[in-house]
Amino acid sequence: MKFINPDYRMKVFFDTVGCRLNQAEIEHMAAQFRAAGHQVIETAENADLVVVNTCAVTAAATSDSRQKARQAHQAGAQRIVLTGCWATLEPDKARDLPGVSDVISNLEKMNLPLKVVESEFLDFDTEPIARQPLPGVHSHTRAFIKAQDGCDNFCTFCVTRVARGKGQSIPKEEILEDILRAERGGVREIVLSGVHLGSWGRDGDNDETITDLLSYLLNHSHIERIRLSSIEPWDLDERFFELWKDPRLCPHLHLPLQSGSAGVLKRMARHTSPAAFTDLISMVRSNIPGVSITTDIIVGFPGESEAEFDESLTFVNQMQFSGGHVFRYSMRDGTAAAKFPNQVDGKTSKMRAKIINAAIKASEEKYLSSFIGREVDVLWEASGVQSDKGWTLHGLADYYMKVEALADSNRWNKLDKVRIETIKNDSLIGKISKFD
Structure with missing residues (x-):
């Protein structure tokens, strides 16, 4: 080197x-x-x-x-x-x-x-500095904070465990320091990230959980919005969801289902089932009114029959997700599923992805429509001059919906209230009703 x-x-x-x-x-x-x-x-x-x-x-x-x-x-x-x-x-x-x-x-x-860098004396932790957004295409007003790495699950399709190893929790004090650094840099929202975020604390000696981590961060920081990036849909209890009584926690959860078929979930070695996932969603919605629930779905997993696909589609329709990502199964060397028989052909996978995506888009549109006439809190992430109309602002609501509005000035990193008037594509369009 x-x-x-x-x-x-x-x-x-x-x-x-x-x-x-x-x-x-x-x-x-x-x-x-x-x-x-x-x-x-x-x-x-x-x-x-x-x-x-x-x-x-x-x-x-x-x-x-x-x-x-x-x-x-x-x-x-x-x-x-x-x-x-x-x-x-x-x-x-x-x-x-x-x-x-x-x-x-x-x-x-x-x-x-x-x-x-050729120096054995470099110490990058001696003087914590205020967070600055990355310039260019990866610039965000939100700060992404690493809380956990690795995974102890053995999902048969996933190569991430091979690449990142066993689950490791970042000490809560280090996570807090990253958040405080973000606060000093003017950040309004942080996004806690991890491979298996919900497993935080399991590799420690003091029996702390993701619930304890969130409580600690809420009690020791003043950051205005805390969002979770993605969290596996198991090992989450009522105590976890009760934390959302604090309005600083964004009412959005990304819960990757992967399939709505019991048989496919079993072959994937996922620690959930359609019945267990249904109970979890019921618990979420009863504790967080109006919550936005997004998900991931894989189609064309080895052995996925027409009946299993139909089962998955029916379940996705029942869940009424507010959004999601649909992936065609991708064979990855080093995973158990790569050796499974009955691999689904590309044409079939492509067709199934299109059908599931349409189902999620339909429930997403229904969810977005429920906000017409309502006010939402929006953090502006991007803006651009639009001739004589002023600034076109683009941001995210606390419910994780894209929002667009016009303003007389650039309001990057401002947190405004916006009254929603209509929907355009997958975004909400509105007018600023209360300025930050």
């Missing part, structure tokens, strides 16, 4: 593919480089160093990861470092890409600055 002179102030660009945890990690790495005096820039052009946090959850994510590296090379980056799940699983292939100088595994990624 070639080291960089620690006295040289680099221009560093961070890129990522995949989940919110990857976003949280590049924000953390960017803060480390800033603390060491380096400049984080918005594109790979003129970069001394490009760091790409790769993904391997699907074949498409792997392809996107390779493309990110090629784009950095074509942009003239002096040095490219690949990390993340794909780089961890296939380091030789990652290293063979043009311009790639180093491949750093998931186990070492959070110390990446120490791996690429």
Whole structure:
């Protein structure tokens, strides 16, 4: 590995593919480089160093990861470092890409600055600095905070456990410090992220749970909105959902179902069933009125029969999700499902994905329609001048719905009340009724 002179102030660009945890990690790495005096820039052009946090959850994510590296090379980056799940699983292939100088595994990624800067005396934690949004395409007003990594489940389709290893909880004090750093930087909303966020605390010695973590963060910070990125739909009890009596917790939960068929869920080795998931959703909705529940669904899993697909479709319709992602099963080397018989052909998977996606879009539209005439709290994330009409604002409601409105000024990172008037595509359109 070639080291960089620690006295040289680099221009560093961070890129990522995949989940919110990857976003949280590049924000953390960017803060480390800033603390060491380096400049984080918005594109790979003129970069001394490009760091790409790769993904391997699907074949498409792997392809996107390779493309990110090629784009950095074509942009003239002096040095490219690949990390993340794909780089961890296939380091030789990652290293063979043009311009790639180093491949750093998931186990070492959070110390990446120490791996690429030649100094045994660098200490990136000596002086906590205020959080700054990443420039460019990965800029967010929200801060993504890593709370957990790895997974102890054995879902037969998932390669993430292979790439990230066993579940590990970030100490609550470190999570809080990241949040306080975000507060000092003017952040209004943080997103807690992890591979299996709901397992937080299980690897510790004091019997703490994700419920205890959220209580601790609510009691020791003043951040205005706390959102959970994704949480597995099991091992969540009434005490967990009662925390939403605090309005700082966003009324949105992403609960990845993966299939509505009991047989498919069993072959996936998911720790839930349609009946258990139904009970969970009932508990959620009784404790969090109007809650937005989104999900993930996989179609074309090995052996998925027409009857099982119909069962899954019926269940998805019954759940009335407010949104979701539909994936065609992607065979991943190193997973149990890759060796399962009766692989579903691509044409069938594509058709099933289209049908499930239409079902989720229908329930999403119904959910969005329920907000017409109501006020929602919106954090503005993007804005742009629109000729004589002023600024077109784009943001997220606390219910995790995209909202658009016009204003006389740029209100980036403002938290306004918006009265919803109509729906356009998958966004709510409204007027600001109360300014921050």
